[in-house]
Amino acid sequence: MGRKEIVDEGLPGFEAPIQGERSEKDVTLQKKQKKGSGGFQSMGLSFHVLKGITKRGYKQPTPIQRKTIPLALENKDVVAMARTGSGKTACFVLPILEKLVAPVNKPLQGKNLRALILSPTRELALQTLRFVRELGKFTGLSSAAILGGESIEQQFGVMSGSTPDIVVATPGRFLHICIEMSLKLDNIKVVVFDEADRLFELGFGEQLREIVARLPSNRQTLLFSATLPKMLVEFARAGLSEPVLIRLDVDWKLPSTLWLGWIYVRAELKTAALLLLLDKVLTKDSQALVFAATKHHVEYLHLILQQAGISSTYAYSGLDPAARKIALGKFTNKKCSVLLVTDVAARGLDLPSLDTVINYNFPAKPKLFVHRVGRSARAGRSGRAFSLVSAEDVAHLLDLQLFLGAQLVMPSEVSECGDACPSGVWGAVPTHALELRHQDVVAWEKNYSEIEDAARVCGRGWQQYVRWREPASAEANRRAKLTAPPAAPHPCLLERAQLQAAELVEQIKSFRPKGTILELANKNDSPMYLAMKAKRRVHGKMVQKTRDNKLQQAEGILEESSKSNSTEEFSVAKSSKKKKKAAQRDENYIPHFASDQHTETGMAVNFSAGASSAELELRGDDAAGLRSRRAQLRWDRKRKKMVHVDPDGGRKMMRTESGGRVSASFRSGRYAEWRKRNAAPDDDDERPSADKPQKLSEFRPRWVKHNERVNKKKAEASSKEFRNKQQIVKERLRRDKIKQKLKHKMSKKKKK
The missing domain is CATH 3.40.50.300 (P-loop containing nucleotide triphosphate hydrolases)
Structure with a gap:
């Protein structure tokens, strides 16, 4: 019965286990036998995840997915590079869904947040969230986005109480939420850095280090990017443990199509x-x-x-x-x-x-x-x-x-x-x-x-x-x-006719007459004509050679070289007629530059070096200014040079969303105010006990809800804690109006 339902769902190559017929050993044996098929079914994914893949329209995994998903399912840290458009998002979404669906990783009470995906931009984060919801449609896992520019109070409501299983966030706003709410990230199983090089290029290094410091040490870390340098110095700060590096399509930086x-x-x-x-x-x-x-x-x-x-x-x-x-x-x-x-x-x-x-x-x-x-x-x-x-x-x-x-x-x-x-x-x-x-x-x-x-x-x-x-x-x-x-x-x-006309125009443009204007416009016996003829006899070959050298240099055939007499000459690098033989490299020869030097230069990620090169250091205009500048330096015995004194005084600082620097433990109190307004319970209050009254059922009559709203408004009006300027002014006007009515009534009584 169960097998028939799954065939109707349209899952090719996946058979549902029938209770009482096969043991766990048979299932594992079947998975090993299917491993050579190369499809998603051979990766050992659960039925609900495979159903989401099929509904999304995916049939065969891409090369980067074939390499990465099995490693991620084995709980290994992965650093993956593949060209853009190769399907990197599914490489971390599918392992996350499979890991969170497993009964071993059941969420604790009040600690649902088990996977974190960090993206550099809000557009990419929203696209990733949509992708997570499409693939995890049948898993029952909840997901949410924490982005800058959105209402922070609405995000307080998302992260308080029963938090989502998967959070897709930008680093600045997520760290802000963590600090304001004192959010604990102890139950996170997987953290993903999507477009990792872009995260470091945009200067999110401080936020990332602070977030990583709050994560548990037994987590799994996945780094994905379209361009990734060999030197993983910046990414090592993210806390990887023995990562597996996967680099596909390095030589083909762009798709062949x-x-x-x-x-x-x-x-x-x-x-x-x-x-x-x-x-x-x-x-x-x-x-x-x-x-x-x-x-x-x-x-x-x-x-x-x-x-x-x-x-x-x-x-x-x-x-x-x-x-x-x-x-x-x-x-x-x-x-x-x-x-x-x-x-x-x-x-x-x-x-x-x-x-x-x-x-x-x-x-x-x-x-x-x-x-x-x-x-x-x-x-x-x-x-x-x-x-x-x-x-x-x-x-x-x-x-x-x-x-x-x-x-x-x-x-x-x-x-x-x-x-x-x-x-x-x-x-x-x-x-x-x-x-x-x-x-x-x-x-x-x-x-x-x-x-x-x-x-x-x-x-x-x-x-x-x-x-x-x-x-x-x-x-x-x-x-x-x-x-x-x-x-x-x-x-x-x-078009074809236009191309022929363009070729004719190009030939006319590139036409160079043999004589100069002085030779063409004058008679054969004029002094200018005779002078140019004599000049051409003496220097004609040198002029023609210089023209040819310039043309060959523009085409890359010639290279410029300088000699000791400070005169520049052009030496022929290779003849235009004879092809240069390919140089055979000696196996013991070590070249000055790496063969992929230009590739690594183009892919380099070093935000600190770029920022230091753009730094403008201002010196004092007078002696007092120079003395104050020197006072900020101290001698470092280990480095054997003068270094800047820490302006933060040894405190742990972080950069906010607006760019300012504040203490890492700074809280503005917005979450506490939001809790008072919305009466949000603590994590401990959610646990039922005999002493605390149980929550009322959601299915209550309309008049009960109306009375609750009226009572809540009365309580807020009587409490000065929840009043703002508009409420105070409104209350004053109401009291003045009552006083005027009373005065009017008293004056009427006196007249009578």
Whole structure:
């Protein structure tokens, strides 16, 4: 009977145990036999978890899930890295559900919180919570989100009494709740750091260390990220014990189904180029995600797209949390075609219907580019990523090519056009179409004051952004000066006839006459013509050699070398005709740089080093200021140098959500006030005893509840503890009104 019900539920490969037929040894033997199938059924998951997987539509686990889930089920600490969109969320959600469902891990009374998932952003936390509820639909486990920007009193109600089994939280607000409520985390079995490198990059190190200090030592810790460095110094602080490191798809940083296109355009024409791209990629049901540098760019582009008749919405970190949730909901439900965002949406968001990503402003870090374009081409689907590159972004583009291990393809090397254009081509925008669109943008900025003001603010915001963004490497800046930008249009933006016309125009542009203007415009017997002829006879070969060297240097064939006489010459690194033989490395030779140097540089996570490089140290202007500065230093015998005196005086400090530093044991008293208002019981009060009166049943008549509310209002009105300013003023006005009525009655009696 039981087997028939499960077959009807549609769980392939899973058979329900029939009571009285098989022993526990038979069940374990069957699991071992199924282990080679490679599906979720071979992982030993329980029926309720498998039912949630099937209802979600998953059939086969991804490579990272196949590697990670068995280790997590064995209660091992795991540090996992896989490229974005490979299914990392299920790697920690499924083990958590399986572990909490087990009868061994039954919750104690008043201590339901048994799993904690920490996310860097509220959007990623909400998405993870939705994923937990979908997969754990049939397990009976409760879950909740503790996020910054939400009502803290509502979160007091969630965490008091019967707390949820699984909590998905941002570090700042969760630590605030722990301190205010004196929350005990002794019963937590699993803690997960989702997008772990981003948590440390955003400066959540202090909050994470404080949360980890409150967790039990026998917990299981899981770290997941799309990019993870080999040096796990920052992550070791999270308290891992003998972790297992899993690195998959390290060489393939981007999905093979992702198409890349680099569009070269002048900075002032980027808006017009964006409109042209949206006109091409937006079809009936398609959607696009556009990344901009600042919130000012997002608001400006939203106004431009409104005038262009393209439905769009936007989200950035400074926006109200409810507005961000509404914007993502509109885009997910296909109520609009374009979502304009900053880098707040570059991590972890799963947008199923997204097929195109456009970088309006080029990212400064290669790792950030990987996360941006990773919103498309997820879970085996295909996708496209366009990047608008201006002259000041060429150096960052060259750094990115080193990180990806790819090369730029020029339009002249490609014969296909349109949708058949290969990935990685670097081309320009067709000039005639770009000029027409730019005229529209200029007219909108001139005729609409709102767009004009937004453009002005956008320009100022860009100046500040350029000042603080991470610069490209020195080598990339040197190569960028020698790299000639493409003049030919990108083949993806052209049809076959347009491509032939563009090739003809490119040939005309690149045509170089043999003679100079002095030779072409004059007669054969003129003095200027004769002088140029004589000059060409003497120095013609040297001029031609210099031109060839510059061209080869721009293509990377030549390298620049300096000699002792301080004169710079160009030495041929490899001949353009003869191919250089591949160097055979000696097994005893140790190179100066690692083979994956560029990869590790791009993936590096070191918040403290980045913060110290951006630190501005101010010196005193006079002798008194210098003396006070020296007084803050003391000699450290072990380090043999002067070190700063601890400004906290040895106290344990933490950083609040607003950025200020307070004592780690600081409480504002908001939870105590909330308990008084809501009469929330303590954990000890929840236990039934003979002396304490039992709670009334919830099913009471309506008039009983009405009388309780009236009595509660009377008690609050009589107690000065619960009065605020409005209640006091209202009470005074009521008393004055009564006094005036009494005076009026007394005056009437006297007249009679």
